[in-house]
Amino acid sequence: MHRATTAAAAALPDDQATAPAAHACAFARDLAAALSERPHSISPKYFYDERGSQLFDRICELPEYYPTRIEVAILTAHAREIAACMGPRAEIVEFGAGSLRKVRLLLDALDRPARYLPIDISGEHLAGAVAALQRDHPGLQVQPVVADYTQRMLLPAPLPGAGRRVGFFPGSTIGNFTPDEAVQFLAVAAQVLRGGALLLGADLVKDPAILHAAYNDAQGVTAEFNLNLLARANRELGTAFALDQFFHSAFYNAPRQRIEMHLVSRCRQQVVLGGRSYQLEEGESLHTEYSHKFTVAGLRELARRAGFRPGPVWTDEQRLFSVHWLQAPQEGNDA
Ligand code: AVJ
Numbered sequence: 001m002h003r004a005t006t007a008a009a010a011a012l013p014d015d016q017a018t019a020p021a022a023h024a025c026a027f028a029r030d031l032a033a034a035l036s037e038r039p040h041s042i043s044p045k046y047f048y049d050e051r052g053s054q055l056f057d058r059i060c061e062l063p064e065y066y067p068t069r070i071e072v073a074i075l076t077a078h079a080r081e082i083a084a085c086m087g088p089r090a091e092i093v094e095f096g097a098g099s100l101r102k103v104r105l106l107l108d109a110l111d112r113p114a115r116y117l118p119i120d121i122s123g124e125h126l127a128g129a130v131a132a133l134q135r136d137h138p139g140l141q142v143q144p145v146v147a148d149y150t151q152r153m154l155l156p157a158p159l160p161g162a163g164r165r166v167g168f169f170p171g172s173t174i175g176n177f178t179p180d181e182a183v184q185f186l187a188v189a190a191q192v193l194r195g196g197a198l199l200l201g202a203d204l205v206k207d208p209a210i211l212h213a214a215y216n217d218a219q220g221v222t223a224e225f226n227l228n229l230l231a232r233a234n235r236e237l238g239t240a241f242a243l244d245q246f247f248h249s250a251f252y253n254a255p256r257q258r259i260e261m262h263l264v265s266r267c268r269q270q271v272v273l274g275g276r277s278y279q280l281e282e283g284e285s286l287h288t289e290y291s292h293k294f295t296v297a298g299l300r301e302l303a304r305r306a307g308f309r310p311g312p313v314w315t316d317e318q319r320l321f322s323v324h325w326l327q328a329p330q331e332g333n334d335a
Contacts, residue, residue, distance in 0.1 A: 024236050028274060031233055034286060035271060035278035044176050044261075044289035045121055045148060047225060049232050053125040055225040057099055062221060064213040067172055070321040071201050075102060075170075078314045078323070079109035082199065085312070085325050089114040089163035093193070095149045095173070096120060100129040102170045106199075107137060114162035115141040119149050150185070155192060165196035167328075172203035172321070175258070175292035179302065182292075186306030186326075195331035198308065200324045204315070205293040208252040215250035215259050215291070223248035226261055229288055239273050249285065261289040296322055 027046055034042040048056065060068035075082070086092075088111040094103055097118030107113060116133075120126040123146040130144045147153045158165055167189050174182055189198055215222055226248045230241035249262040262285035271278045280286075294302075300310040303326045311325035 027233070028237050031237065031239075032273055032276070035273065035280075039287060040280075040285065041287040042229070043150075045150060046229055046232065047288070048120075048122045048125075049228075049236075050122060050124050052225060052228045052232065053098065053122045055221060055228055058221050059217070059225060062217045062219065064217045065222075066210070066214060066320055067201075067203050070316050071170055071172075071323065072102065072105065074314050074316055074321060074323050075105040079105055081312070081314075082106060082323075082325070083109035083111065085197065086110060086166050086199075087163050088112055089161065090196075091115045091117065091158060091162045091165045092168050093117045093155060093165060094119060094168040094170075095189070096169070096171070097126065097144075098122075098129070098171075099125070100133050103168060104133070104136070106168070107140065113140060114159050115143060117143050117145055117155065119145040119147050119153070121146070121148050165193055167193045167196070167198040167200075169198060170201035170323075172201050172291070174200060174202055175294070176290060177292070178290065179292070182302055183305050186303060186308065190307040190328050193328040196328050197311070198303075198324075198326040198328060200299075200303075200326055202294045202299045202322050202324060203291070204319055204322055205257055205295055206320060208254060210320075211252045211259055211293065212250075215261065216248075220248075222250065226250075226263060226288055229286075230263065233273075237273060239271060241271060242269070245269055257293045259289075259291040259293070260287065261291070262287050294322070296324075299324060 030042055030046070034040045059065050083106065090110060091114045092103060092106070094117070097103070097120045100118055103116065118126060118130065126144050126146060130142055134140070134142055143156065145153070177185055227243050227246060230243055230246060233239045234241055245266050246263045247266060249264050250259055253260050264285045265280040265282060267282050269280050271280060296313055296315070299322065303310050303324065307329050308326035311327050314323045315321065
């Protein structure tokens with residue numbers, strides 16, 4: 001099971017300078033918990049330090065990793081229709097904004113967007129990406145939020161005169177959550193986006209061979225991305241994980257409709273963290289990520305359970321990936 005507790009309503013850390021240290025503590029605590037319990041499992045959010053964010057950007061360019069390419073094609077093909085759903089002066093809130101590549105596809109089609117609020121856990125990476133976006137869109141108000149969107153967070157009040165507040169959650173990152181966690185996250189998003197909507201990207205169930213290849217690329221970038229979790233612990237927490245004593249494992253669990261990623265220990269070994277020693281057996285794994293796959297109907301049902309009213313869905317011809325327009329509840333409606 002994931003330790004990622006899902007979002008409750010809203011909190012903007014007002015002292016962002018303390019965020020990295022606070023995060024290192026959370027990482028130490030969560031890694032210690034992961035090593036203490038069996039099966040060992042840690043949240044995939046710890047992949048994304050500066051190095052991990054760079055590796056993820058490289059994954060998005062891999063020939064085997066179709067989700068980014070297909071989602072970009074869908075957003076490009078339907079940008080005008082999506083922009084029409086958003087309406088004039090929309091405020092876009094992106095959850096886990098990363099390198100801010102995908103929002104650019106929408107910005108060009110949008111009618112005078114009021115503001116863009118990218119939320120990301122990787123502060124340094126976000127700052128660089130915001131600077132680059134501002135160069136290309138000098139008139140756009142951008143307000144980056146360095147925060148963990150799986151925790152409570154408070155968003156700034158809407159700008160006076162702004163149109164709809166539209167959440168943007170591309171990439172099928174929703175798949176990192178278990179289905180129950182996904183509903184919890186979506187329920188909070190429905191509250192935060194009240195009166196507006198959520199534009200959500202969701203990867204679809206398909207031939208397991210295609211899924212397997214996407215998470216086991218020939219160049220080994222995904223393996224390096226997975227192993228970076230241990231490298232990061234060595235950098236930030238003073239552990240001494242021997243990276244060559246672990247291997248990357250990613251497989252499709254068909255009944256659960258998800259890719260699972262693990263780091264498997266090649267031998268019996270000891271790990272020291274925070275003055276405590278933990279033992280890993282040969283073949284024992286640390287689970288690092290779920291990447292759930294959806295059917296269009298299944299995703300719409302999850303959204304309904306969270307209080308959204310599902311609207312238009314856009315997919316590619318091969319139905320590899322889907323983009324959903326989900327209407328948030330009306331303002332002042334307590335249902
Ligand atoms: C960013 C979470 C959507 O699950 O496909 C890519 C992360 N992990 N390759 C995904 C990821 C391995 C990605 N998400």
